[in-house]
Amino acid sequence: MLSKKTQYAFRALEMLVQKYEQGPVLISDIARKKKIPLKFLENILLQLKKDGILGSKKGKGGGYFLVHKPSKIPVARIIRVVDGPIAMLPCVSLYFYQKCKNCDEKHCGLHDIMIDVRDAQLAILEKKTLADLVV
Amino acid sequence: MLSKKTQYAFRALEMLVQKYEQGPVLISDIARKKKIPLKFLENILLQLKKDGILGSKKGKGGGYFLVHKPSKIPVARIIRVVDGPIAMLPCVSLYFYQKCKNCDEKHCGLHDIMIDVRDAQLAILEKKTLADLVV
DNA sequence: GAATTACCCTACCAAACGAGTAGGGTAGAA
DNA sequence: TTCTACCCTACTCGTTTGGTAGGGTAATTC
The missing domain is CATH 1.10.10.10 (Winged helix-like DNA-binding domain superfamily/Winged helix DNA-binding domain)
Incomplete structure (x- = not known):
């Protein structure tokens, strides 16, 4: 949340x-x-x-x-600045990556799932911008 | 996270x-x-x-x-039980909904964005199951 | 039926985080 | 030079997180 x-x-x-x-x-x-x-x-x-x-x-x-046009600032950027990571696991975060111990990322099913989730989230959060806040 | x-x-x-x-x-x-x-x-x-x-x-x-076949238990269910809400805002959560004050959901751009994000997350987390944990 | 096994439950604790408060410092217009 | 409005540090308080301790109790098995 x-x-x-x-x-x-x-x-x-x-x-x-x-x-x-x-x-x-x-x-x-x-x-x-x-x-x-x-x-x-x-x-x-x-x-x-x-x-x-x-x-x-x-x-x-x-x-x-x-500073910039609202349509130039993705929602994802705000979240990263104020809230931190968007991904659900540190080991799939693009900007806040951290290796998870006791878990080989190459053979971790959860890892793969969370990669998919991250991509799905970012597809939206990187496309939507501040301009979309005002309806 | x-x-x-x-x-x-x-x-x-x-x-x-x-x-x-x-x-x-x-x-x-x-x-x-x-x-x-x-x-x-x-x-x-x-x-x-x-x-x-x-x-x-x-x-x-x-x-x-x-109790059930691994392929019958969606990953989303585990998250909800142990972690709680999956959505990024209380006002877009399906299982833990809470109205947000000072914000009319009908005219809230953020609300709309987060609905999209939630749907994208759930499309994956409801489809992937415990069987997918093992690769 | 007694002993053992292994689940079940309550309570406690320390550190980190979230949300908010307080109060003054300082640059820059007018 | 004075006033305005941003800038910065520090502190508080409650909740959550991650983990520990210790014992209770129901089901097996022998």
Whole structure:
């Protein structure tokens, strides 16, 4: 399951998509409108900024904004930044791979199944973008 | 990510599949061969038994065994019993559904995306069975 | 029917994680 | 120079995870 933090992230991004190219949006505006604890949200947006997804402007008239076109940012990227691995096992993760001990990947049925699941997930999560958040 | 407990469960089940219809298998045998902490494994097998996936026999010559043919038990069922929800959001889970507050499911882009992901996951996890664990 | 075997159950514990709070620092517009 | 709004660190508290300990009890078998 996605953490609450990740769900907050998507809710915030949804708003930033709607205001795309309308100038920076205040954290406090997002927090109020989307009912997200202010300081918690600050943390999330900072993380997204560090990853280059969001930009920010300080001082009066400042706030956060999307750096790229919404249709250029896949949903998968957000999940990886905020939540971590998407795969169901460390040994099939593309970005967070970890070898599993006591299990030879070449003869592990579960491994094969989870590879399939991962591919199926990514087929969707890499294709869908922030633009799809707004319906 | 699947919990370690769930991964243990699959490893144990793998062994029970291999010994299917060869009589009960001792917990201690599974624990030793699969390198799973004995008491922890006990807990897992008990859970699987309560759900009707495993049966057990007490006394000398006892142990655990699969109640049904391995090809009749979908991988999804194991995950649900041991790990819980498969879906990425509570509001798209079939067996553990929970309404998400501050979000109208009819106008939530994320919701729609996660429905797709869930369907893609289940297409695999409901089709693959315990028989597929052994390659 | 007694002993043994091996399942069954409860309780406990430490570490990690999730979700959120607090409070001040600092850059940059105006 | 002052105010605004981002930036950063640290802390708290409850839950989950992974695992341990120890004994109870039902079924076999002899």
